[in-house]
Amino acid sequence: MNTTAQENEVKIVRSQFGLLRVRRFAPFFWTQFLGAFNDNVFKNALIILIAYKGGHAIQMDSNILINLSAGLFILPFFLFSATAGQLSDKYEKALMIRRIKFMEIVIMGAAAVAFAADSMIALMAILFFMGAQSAFFGPVKYSIIPQHLAPDELVGGNAMVGMGTFVSILLGTITGGVLVQIENGALWIGLTVCAIALAGYSASLFIPKAPALAQRITIRINPFTQTWKTIGYARRIHSVFLSVLGISWFWFLGSAYLTQIPNFTRFILKSGESVVTLLLTMFSIGIGVGSLLCEKLSGKKVELGLVPLGSLGLSLFGIDLFLAYDPPEVASLMDISGFMGTPGSLRVLCDLVLIGIFGGFYIVPLNAFVQLRTEPEYRARVISANNILNALFMVLSTGAGVLLLGFVKLSIPQFFLIIAIGNILVAVYIYSVVPEFTMRFLIWMLTHTLYRVRHEGLSHVPDEGAALLVCNHVSYVDGLIIAGALRRPVRFVVFEPIYRMPVLNFIFRTGGAIPITSEKTNPGTYRHALDAIDRALADGEAVCLFPEGKLTSDGEIDRFRPGLESILRRRPVPVIPMALRGLWGSFFSHRGGPAMTRRPARFWSEVTIACGSPVPPAQATAEGLRETVAVLRGNYP
Numbered sequence: 001m002n003t004t005a006q007e008n009e010v011k012i013v014r015s016q017f018g019l020l021r022v023r024r025f026a027p028f029f030w031t032q033f034l035g036a037f038n039d040n041v042f043k044n045a046l047i048i049l050i051a052y053k054g055g056h057a058i059q060m061d062s063n064i065l066i067n068l069s070a071g072l073f074i075l076p077f078f079l080f081s082a083t084a085g086q087l088s089d090k091y092e093k094a095l096m097i098r099r100i101k102f103m104e105i106v107i108m109g110a111a112a113v114a115f116a117a118d119s120m121i122a123l124m125a126i127l128f129f130m131g132a133q134s135a136f137f138g139p140v141k142y143s144i145i146p147q148h149l150a151p152d153e154l155v156g157g158n159a160m161v162g163m164g165t166f167v168s169i170l171l172g173t174i175t176g177g178v179l180v181q182i183e184n185g186a187l188w189i190g191l192t193v194c195a196i197a198l199a200g201y202s203a204s205l206f207i208p209k210a211p212a213l214a215q216r217i218t219i220r221i222n223p224f225t226q227t228w229k230t231i232g233y234a235r236r237i238h239s240v241f242l243s244v245l246g247i248s249w250f251w252f253l254g255s256a257y258l259t260q261i262p263n264f265t266r267f268i269l270k271s272g273e274s275v276v277t278l279l280l281t282m283f284s285i286g287i288g289v290g291s292l293l294c295e296k297l298s299g300k301k302v303e304l305g306l307v308p309l310g311s312l313g314l315s316l317f318g319i320d321l322f323l324a325y326d327p328p329e330v331a332s333l334m335d336i337s338g339f340m341g342t343p344g345s346l347r348v349l350c351d352l353v354l355i356g357i358f359g360g361f362y363i364v365p366l367n368a369f370v371q372l373r374t375e376p377e378y379r380a381r382v383i384s385a386n387n388i389l390n391a392l393f394m395v396l397s398t399g400a401g402v403l404l405l406g407f408v409k410l411s412i413p414q415f416f417l418i419i420a421i422g423n424i425l426v427a428v429y430i431y432s433v434v435p436e437f438t439m440r441f442l443i444w445m446l447t448h449t450l451y452r453v454r455h456e457g458l459s460h461v462p463d464e465g466a467a468l469l470v471c472n473h474v475s476y477v478d479g480l481i482i483a484g485a486l487r488r489p490v491r492f493v494v495f496e497p498i499y500r501m502p503v504l505n506f507i508f509r510t511g512g513a514i515p516i517t518s519e520k521t522n523p524g525t526y527r528h529a530l531d532a533i534d535r536a537l538a539d540g541e542a543v544c545l546f547p548e549g550k551l552t553s554d555g556e557i558d559r560f561r562p563g564l565e566s567i568l569r570r571r572p573v574p575v576i577p578m579a580l581r582g583l584w585g586s587f588f589s590h591r592g593g594p595a596m597t598r599r600p601a602r603f604w605s606e607v608t609i610a611c612g613s614p615v616p617p618a619q620a621t622a623e624g625l626r627e628t629v630a631v632l633r634g635n636y637p
Contacts, residue, residue, distance in 0.1 A: 016157070019149075023208060024148040024208055026206075028207050029164055030200075031200055032161060032164065033164040034196055034197075034200035035137060035200050036165045036168035037171055037175075038104065039172065041175045041189065041193055042126075042130065042176065042189070042193050043130075043172075044176035045185075046123055050069060050120075068402075070259045070398050072124055072127045072131065073130060073131040074255070075131060075395065076135045077134070077135045078388055080132055080135040081135050081139065082384055083219065083220075083221050084136040084138065084140075085230055085381035085382075085385070086217060086220065086230075086384075087139075087219065088380035088383075088384070089143070089217060089379070090219065095209075098201065098205065098207075100133060100140070101197070101204045103136075107130055108197040111126045112194050114126055115186040115189050138384070138387045142367065143380035144207075146372070151372065154368045155294060155298055155365070158294075158364050158371070159292055159294045159295050159360075159364050160292075162288075162291035162294075162363060162367070163360075166284040166285075166356070169284045170281050173277055174277055177274070214377045230381050230385045232385075234386065237374070239369075240370055240382065242433070242434050243366045243373075245389065245430070246366050247363060247367065247386055247390065248386070248390045248392070249393060249423075251394050252394065252396060252397045252419075255398065256400070256401060257355065257416075259397070259398070260416075264412045266333065268411070268413060269327070269339060269345075270333060271333055272335055275334065275335070275336055275339045279348070279352055282349050283353070283356045285353060286352065286356020286359070290310075290357035290364075291363075293357070293360065294360060294361060297361070299453075299455075302369050303365055304441075305437075305441040306444065307362055307437055307440075307441070308427065308431060308438060309444070310361035311358075311423060311424075311427040312358070313355070313358025313361065314358050314359060317358065318420030320347070321355070321413070321416050324344050370386060371383075435506070439507045442506075442507055443480045443484045444484060446480055447480070450600075450605070451604070452606045453608075454608040455608070455609055458487075458609070459611075460612065460613055461487075464488070464540065466539075466542070467543075467574050467576055468543055468544075468564075468574070468575045469542060469578055470545050470546075470560070470577055470625050471546055471578040472580055474551065474552055474580050474583040474584050475586055475595065476596070479494060480507065481580065481583070481607060482580075482609060488542060489542070490542045490544050491514060492508065492511065492543075493516050493543060493544065494513045494516065494546075495516065495517070496515040514532045514533060514536070530570070534571050537571040545564060547622060548561070549561050551590055552590065555584040559623075562622055574616065574617065575615040575620045575625065577632060578610065578612070579610045580607065581608040581610065581633055582605060586600075612628055612632050615628070
């Protein structure tokens, strides 16, 4: 790609929608979009056939039959994902995608024959092969994204894929639902899935090459031993593995909702196929909206603080879905107009949209985090491990549906209540084991409710490698504001009395902050802090220091203490000067008296973080850095 083209692409991708106009993303997007669309045309047509006709074609309860069909689709993910991950790491990914899409054409050709023959057993068998094709596509789909996108495009790219996936579910739901009801519907479904498969293969021909990153690996096809080994790749980084478990739990919930909606509509809402389509449409719109909002809410970085927010919404509106609707007494199944005329119908639709929105907040940051934190040479295998565990959790979801609905005979609303309460228990466990999620959530809430944070020059902060950040000290939340703005983790050096404050102490401990006092006050704590700073810099971490050593009492920048120079003598690293504007006068500053002793006077006020160019360690002095920070701050304390 020449320089002019690169410059044009940089201009285009300032927003996530701009990615649809660049070759390194657009053909891939449409390939995966059409694949998901095709899956859902077929699956939703089949599920509606099962819900309303399948019990007569195969002598089995429709609740059990629907859950069995869901299990057939996801079982191949468990069986073939380990092999798929190895292949995706070993071979060039664009070629892999084209071969997988060719297999889709073959499978959909067989599906067209099965629809024409009206063979329910054959259609359910083809569902298994569709799942196998999707299992091979999953690892290459998510591992190719980081190879074609820059780090600050990663959240937007994943948001577009998430949105596209669920818009395709929406369109596939509508298309499958409409085709199954028209005259000669089976024939039209067969022709449609074949045409979409051909279009997807055509789009894949334009995907740019993504070189293989682990060509020397030996392919092992034993699904049992290799599955365990593949999961071991995900376990290498604890935070990645827990994120994978979080993603898998999301698919447990999503599978439960999507699988039960047809019978929920028929037996609880007393409505027909058109209302099934309406409900799935609202759910898919919610996921799409939530996914697209992630880039804006996260500031184009991977923001784990959105994950607890997503959990909260999933549980709250899942519980409300249980409470939302009392089945009416009707002589026949209602259409959309009849359903919308019943009490609680709008509440059901709102609950499904909001479950989708908060689901988007939950899943997009986790997917981006796994891609970002995983080593490139085994990224596809980690994504395969993710798919294996997703499949396991979806099988468990199917089993839970069969057990609780088919044998225990719970109602579907009661089933929704149980999984919403289960989500609360899972969230409490994960966020207690990994408090980083809660810490990031508290930081995100602070920086998106009390303040509007603006950024200048954050690109000066390197994405990796040791760096010392120095900033003026205005309020008790300076570190939280900075942590919420930066794309990489930062270790903060914090005055010990501030470090010990309630709530802040939890955030600082979780974030690995380093407490410090003056050498005169406590020589041991001071020396321990300097040693901890040196170890962090030696390990390639970023450390943020407030060299004034205390909060400003008059809004002006005090002298920078010489400990800064001692740190640089021990460990010469680049220094990034930073300045905070707009926090003086806030509830957490000392303006008008001690901080936090008066009522907050303002909310949603604008705060700016300004970063200057890196200063070489040999040129960095306490006084020189103070002058640089003062220039960055200007006349806006």
